[in-house]
Amino acid sequence: MDRDFSSVGHDVEKIDGLSLATGTGRYTDDFDAPGTLHVAVLYSPHAHGIIKNIDDSEAWKVPGVVDVMSYKNAYDDMPKVVHTTAGQGFPEPSPYDSWLFDDKVRFAGDRVAAVAAETLDIARQAVSKIKVEYELQEPLFDPERAMDPGVPVVHDRDEYMPIPVPYDPSKNLMAEKIFSIGDVEKGLAEADFVLDQVYRTHYAHHCMMEPHSAFALFDETGRVIVYSSTSVPFHVRRIVAQVLDYPLRKVHVIKPRVGGAYGGKQEAFIEPLAAKFALRTGRPVKAILSREEVFTSSRTRHPMRVHVTAGVMKDGTITALRMDDLMTAGAYGPHGLTVLCNAASKVLPLFNKVENVEFIGRTVYTNQPVGGAYRGYGVTQATFGFMQFIDDLTRKLDVDILEYIKKWHIKEGEGSPVFEAIGEGKAGVPQVITCCKLSECIDRGAEAIGWYEKRGRRISDSPGKIRGVGMAVSMQGSGIPLIDMGSAYMKLNEDGSCNLLMGASDTGTGSDTVMCQIAAEVLDIPTDMVVPLSSDTDVTPFDVGAYASSGTYVSGGAVRACAEDFLKNIMKVASVMLEVPVERLETSGGRIWDRDNPDVSTDFGALCCFSLYGAGENMQQIQGYGSYTSPVSPPPFIAQFAEVEVDTFTGRVEVLRFVSAVDCGKALNPKMAEGQVEGGVLNGIGYALTEQYLFDDKGRMTNPDFGNYKVFGSLDVPKIETILVDSYEETGPFGAKSVSEVCINGPAPAIANAIYDAVGVRIFDLPLTPEKILAALKDVDR
Secondary structure, three states, X not given: OOOOOOOOOOOOOOOOHHHHHHOOOXXXXXXXXXXXXXXXXXXXXXXXXXXXXEEOHHHHHOOOEEEEXXXXXXXXXXXXXXXXXXXXXXXXXXXXXXXXXXXXXXXXXXXXXXXXXXXXXXXXXXXXXXXXEEEEOOOOOOHHHOOOOOOOOOOOOOOOEOOOOOOEHHHOEEEEEEEEEOOHHHHHHHOOXXXXXXXXXXXXOOXXXXXXXXXXXXXXXXXXXXXXXXXXXXXXXXHHHHHHOOOHHHEEEEOOOOOOOOOOOOEOOOHHHHHHHHHHHOOOEEEEOOHHHHHHHOOEEOOEEEEEEEEEOOOOOEEEEEEEEEEEEEOOOOOHHHHHHHHHHOOHHHXXXXXXXEEEEEEEEOOOOOEOOOOOOOHHHHHHHHHHHHHHHHHHHOOOHHHHHHHHOOOOOOEOHHHHHOOOOOOOOOOEOOOOOHHHHHXXXXXXXXXXXXXXXXXXXXXXXXXXXXXXXXXXXXXXXXXXXXXXXXXXXXXXOEEEEEOOOOOOOOHHHHHHHHHHHHHXXXXXXXXXXXXXXXXOOOEOOOOOOOHHHHHHHHHHHHHHHHHHHHHHHHHHHHOOOHHHEEEEOOEEEEOOEEEEEEEHHHHHHHHHHHOHHHOOOOEEEEEEOOXXXXXXXXXXXXXXXXXXXXXXEEEEEEEEEEEOEOOXXXXXXXXXXXXXXXXXXXXXXXXXOOEOOXXXXXXXXXXXXXXXXXXXXXXXXXXXXOOOOOOOHHHEOOOOXXXXXXXXXXXXHHHHHHHOOOOOEOOOOHHHHHHHHHXXXX
């Protein structure tokens, strides 16, 4: 097919770029209404306990307080509904283990009570006056002990709804996924040698600039409108209706501009609270988390222990591969199964020629912060261990890791039994790779970083500072096959422009712009003639939302199907107007003409006026509709290279240069694709080196702010280079695959491997702090 496109593949400016740059873009907190109440929440200072009593009498006395809620009165006018906060498809693959309010607290940061008042200061003052009597219970902080007999049980109630996966809260087992292919024990016995190593990843936060926000109010018909900073407006609508036992038809969710999400806004835990206060008071209600609340009470990346065992022959053949992952859910279980499954389904197929494969995955409850969706979604954690493991393996074989990976990685025309064995939350689907340029990514990335000139040289330009290089490869997916679905609708206007209404959620990624490019490409019109409106549950058609790397591939597929249906209907009306058979009509640039007689022509604007005002019995709104789901999830591939300098006196690691070479299919907007990669890389570098949750012995986070949680800022950015390797995925819209998540998986293992290349010590647990490196160097010296 012709791949010389007029709209996609070009650097079209972001549709919302000017409004964002000038500060006129409207976020959830920018919406207001007369009489708006503000919400403050009381959180548990204890990791585990029963609430014996709440005395809120003093809070009610504070002038300006309108409502106070806790488990004592929240259910006076509604049932106590157990649910999951995870914004996932229905039925959700996460356990129903959460309540709006409960009389048990399960982590330091759990919700105890809330106040709605005339101002936020008043609400906070009232919260400080609520007295709570706790019966403290022994907390569970060690996931390795979570399933031992006699340990504290985090969820010991009998109110839980069953889910169709192994789930035993009485043993703190949130989820379990086990599968095997071949005979791993036999493969290990046949190997020339066996490698066995454990790696650990840690708690980390999304650090989006806009905190979790919700604004709820009633319209004149008695419907509750919820403005939400969310990635999943349709899931939010369903969960709000479910939690409040309120008719779904009376819930209207609107997603305005979103100031970053990275997975953290694939939840619905603040929206039901705002909506409940609105229902109780009849007034508009705004609930905006503080930065401290975002850190301590929202969602995090799940910590994971990754245990890799492999049997290896002297020629490099892996005879058996076992991955045993233990993931910490924290106090509740949103996404705890699907993140766990991703750690296998998008990591193990990379080396598809291994005949004996086993995955043992368990997610356990602890009395710690709640894990949830986070960019990379389990692949990031597993890749940290797996790619260090491959680096170690190739060093023991004394072969170049680049050549080893190029020989053994999955190729075009190949599949993997892992694809069918495991998906996200259930068995997967068989698929064959139709587009893979990973070997080219490796070659181009190696050239850019100067791999062969620097690898193993331990270059030093100053005393105690030694440089090294490391690399990692990764794959992800493009939506969840046969589960994720997007939809779009278009209509024609009198000036030849068209409205594009879509459920796809732009969380700052540029999704609206790319969707307009896809529609414009089908119609062969300028992108600015497409007017987007996204993520309004009353107006736009359904879309699962912005997660699972589904935006461009799944939502873009829906927009393409919609635009094709729209164009077909345009041509039908043009045939009536011009009195020319459809098969003789051609279109370009918003004009339509008779191929045999080009003087017989019209344009989209005139055609719309004809259809609305002058077509007689054929008058109609020219429109189009399309939905899309895919039977496959074509993986993007990436090779990432780090050059670091290690200070052997202090243990400090400085990333000097980072190169990513990515196969994301056809980059529909190259600059925005590069921006996605660079943002994910910097996120990954911070996760590798500096970001971490610090806790006291009571399980309370001690660094819940940007001053002490060390996220990388603009002054910390190393030289980052992104190479978009040209490829084409036939199943994607105009050749596109995803790019938003795969970029975050490689920085941690690439940096860890570069540290080893520089100073010969391997760090098996994140973050890669100076203290750990100094301790490892001292062990080597001894």
